Amino acid sequence: MLALPGNNSQAEQITTSYWRKSEKLLTRRKTKLGRNLPVDYNEILQCGDVEKLIRKLKAHTDTQLYYSTIEDSYDVLRRAHTATGHGEQDRMLKELSKKYVNMTYKAVEFYQSHCEECQKKRTRPLTKGVVVNPILTKASRG
Numbered sequence: 001m002l003a004l005p006g007n008n009s010q011a012e013q014i015t016t017s018y019w020r021k022s023e024k025l026l027t028r029r030k031t032k033l034g035r036n037l038p039v040d041y042n043e044i045l046q047c048g049d050v051e052k053l054i055r056k057l058k059a060h061t062d063t064q065l066y067y068s069t070i071e072d073s074y075d076v077l078r079r080a081h082t083a084t085g086h087g088e089q090d091r092m093l094k095e096l097s098k099k100y101v102n103m104t105y106k107a108v109e110f111y112q113s114h115c116e117e118c119q120k121k122r123t124r125p126l127t128k129g130v131v132v133n134p135i136l137t138k139a140s141r142g
Contacts (some may be wrong), residue, residue, distance in 0.1 A: 018069050021053055034074050041065070055101050065101045076100060077111040 045052045045064075055065040060128055068076050076096070080103075084091045089108045096103040112118055 010080075018053060018067060021067075022131065050082060063098065066099060067099050069100050073107060074111075076103070079137075080108075081111060085113065086121070 026085060042066060043054050043056045045054045045066075053067040055067070057064070077092075080092050080095045081087070086097050087095075092108045092112070093103065093105060096108070
């Protein structure tokens, strides 16, 4: 699970918001009142036992956009990060926006700051360019 430090309440809010939206849609489908309610921008996609919250398609040519839960965020970010070749935040967000609705710049930045391979690329030796000269004294000259 990927959670931002100090923002556990924010992560809980996102998770409860996700499940609240999916419960709302499920109850609409189960009751006849769903026809009288305004059309929402979300739908539930069910594949076997797995239910995913998705954005409703506007046209048949649109691509399917998913909402990612907090629990799935780490795996989603990891796949996008490796797909972009450990790319920068903008490239990752562009890749994520093709398939997911709710990925933020802050989550991408947090993930990338903890990637070991990216950290190795950024770190440089501290002694670069320093020339060590011997200290000459009368005793060392002989």
